[in-house]
Amino acid sequence: MTDQLGFNQKHYDVIIIGAGAAGLMCAAQAGYRARSVLVLDHAPKAAAKIRISGGGKCNFTNLDVKPEHYICTNPHFVKSALARYPSSVFIELVERHGIDYEQRAHGQLFTTQGAGQIIQMLRTEADWAGVELVLGCQIQRVSALEGGYALATSQGDVYCQSLVIATGGLAYPKLKASNFGMQIAQQFGLNVIKSQPGLVPLVFKSPWKEWFANLAGLSLEVEMTCQGKVFREAMLITHQGISGPVVLQVSNYWQPGRPIMINLFPQCDVYAELKQLKAQNRPLAKWLAQKVTKSFSQAWLQKYPFDNALATATDQALQDYARNLTHWTLYPEDTAGYNKAEVSLGGVDTDAVSSKTFEALQQPGLYFIGEVLDVTGHLGGYNFQWAWASGQACAQVV
């Protein structure tokens, strides 16, 4: 699949806007059904988010994919496509292309040689399927016609029977993320659920901001709870607040003004250990330092002093202090925004789209796939799996 400057023809069976994960998957699969397929993207390169994903190694799927790993206003919406395209099918594709991968914690699969291999695989598949790709193409207007759509673009007008919107979400604007898909949805009367950054660090205002800044770079294994959802993974302290896998997971559920709760000791009975410290007359600071590093221990004890009181502490006081360590409640000021987010929550309302075909219920021939929809996965390869599964399902009907 070579990048073209113009279109080979004026009419296509299928035009897909967005040469990202979902768009390329859909293009190849529709091409294999002998549909003529054109993919348009305004970016100079295809699939820019795949290239930077997973720290450049692309966490392309997960061994354990369940509907519970997704956030969607209608939690049933994801079931059909995910069931019809399990991660094992994508893994087979990766293996067929000779791409080496490794399994990391929580069933996450990453390439070992780099995310570019996944892009190359998708482009090769699209090429074999006879798909045309035009990059750097601005879509100026979309109009519905009798039995199809007309697109006015910077490369001229072009027509199709089925129009697939695969323009993704709003995260990472520097990679040409746009709200084009939401605008098209609104143009055709579909509801759009308000977007907000997801899988994103959380930031704090003073005095917590300075408190965290002094510990920037420190990583702790914690359990974090937000809106009843619990995750246990690493928390990384940053100059603005907190990040790391556990924070990204929780950020999908956090709302401004709401607290998050951190258990600094998910693996031990803190009350029992504090009682033991008291009985043995051992210093709290040393015990804390062994568990959570000296710098964190010092900063914590400055904020929540207790060492002097330990020897005479009542059971209730010990319990209260243990609770503070296991139910540390913080109120983040905000997320770090779309520039630092991996995904956006919200998007095209799934109530307006078929979960089987991804066609707009009130607008025949118009389809929405991937992250542009109000579907957001947890961290762990779930967002790509959604792109593959929705792209594949849509490709069967366009």
Ligand SMILES: Cc1cc2nc3c(=O)[nH]c(=O)nc-3n(C[C@H](O)[C@H](O)[C@H](O)COP(=O)(O)OP(=O)(O)OC[C@H]3O[C@@H](n4cnc5c(N)ncnc54)[C@H](O)[C@@H]3O)c2cc1C
């Ligand atoms: C830093 C980072 C790391 C990530 N790591 C992972 C990971 O390891 N695993 C995982 O599962 N997910 C990861 N994600 C999320 C994942 O990249 C997305 O969920 C996924 O790419 C969504 O696929 P999509 O095809 O819907 O959209 P995208 O892949 O974003 O593709 C959308 C395409 O549409 C094009 N487009 C947008 N607007 C227009 C327009 N107006 N006209 C024409 N074209 C347009 C864009 O240029 C882009 O090529 C990561 C995201 C980021 C930002």
